[in-house]
Every structure is written in structure tokens, then in C-alpha cells.
Amino acid sequence: FRSHAGYVCNIEAHPRVRVWLRRRWRPATAHILDDDDPRQRLESFGRPRHANLVQSFGTDLLTLRLDVDRD
Numbered sequence: 001f002r003s004h005a006g007y008v009c010n011i012e013a014h015p016r017v018r019v020w021l022r023r024r025w026r027p028a029t030a031h032i033l034d035d036d037d038p039r040q041r042l043e044s045f046g047r048p049r050h051a052n053l054v055q056s057f058g059t060d061l062l063t064l065r066l067d068v069d070r071d
Helices: 006-013 038-044 048-057
Strands: 016-021 024-033 063-068
Touching (some): 038 048
């Protein structure tokens, strides 16, 4: 089961992305982690208010891993 959200379809088609990190854009590769439990991962951050907000606004939560390219 996969989300039909636009960003998920984009990542599946083109996993090369860029992320804002340390005041600049950096190239990375995005991976959808199907075997990860996104609710459990949210709880592991130790930020219950944040987890509650994400879960209340998110419909089909998933976990992404971003592998940032080395300089």
C-alpha cells in the first residue's frame, strides 16, 4: 500500500532530491521505508506535541530516509 500523494509519486519516479541543511541546499537520495512504523518512529523522537500534530494532520503516514551526498 502506497500513498497517492504527489510527493510520494515524485520520489518513486525520481528519488534524487535536494534538502535544506546547514544553510544551503544539498543533493540527496530519498528512500521510502515500507517496513518502518511511522507512528512508532514519531514517538521515538520524544516530542509528544509534535507527534500528536503530525498524526492529526497526516492521513497516510510513511517514513522517508534521506541519504545526503558527501561534499
